[in-house]
Amino acid sequence: FDEMTERNIVTWTTMVSGYTSDGKPNKGISLYRSMLDSKEEAPNEFMYSAVLKACGLAGDLRLGRLIHERIGEENLKGDVVLMNAVLDMYVKNGRVSEANKAFSEMSQPNSTSWNTLISGYCKAGLIDEAVGLFHRIPQPNGVSWNCLLSGFVDKGSPRALEFLVKMHREGLVLDGFALP
Secondary structure (H helix, E strand, C coil): CCCCCCCHHHHHHHHHHHHHCCHHHHHHHHHHHHHHHHHCCCCCCHHHHHHHHHHHHHHHHHHHHHHHHHHEEEEEEEECCHHHHHHHHHCCCCCCCHHHHHHCCCCCCCCHHHHHHHHHHCCCCHHHHHHHHHHHCCCHHHHHHHHHHHHHHHHHCCCHHHHHHHHHHCCCCCCCCCCC
């Protein structure tokens, strides 16, 4: 990468994603900052998504918030994949209230949006909020059920059995992700 004569947003984004996927999110963030400093390319929604993933894994809430702000300034909040990256970044940083606020900014949340927020509530121990959100999903899927069931199990809640029975009645199968 350093020896490339011509870099573009695709190569920069690929490198940031590569570092993050390789367990080196801080290197990805550093490379993003280098791109901004170089003024070679302006970030796009794909770069923002890659950096948000790095921010979630590295715990860089400050940069994640700045990118979320830029997404709003650039009128990109209609991009559901990008906004899901925002949700995931907040959830990974334990900021479920900020994730909820970002969720409320979405015009058309998809199943990933709903499931990310349910998972965030469960991880924060806010099971009642997770259940409330679950009941608002237009069409809960197996992941939705498994997220909620996993939250009940993690908290040792007797409601796990209740939801397991409901899940079975819906014809859904428990998977290995629901139980620790």
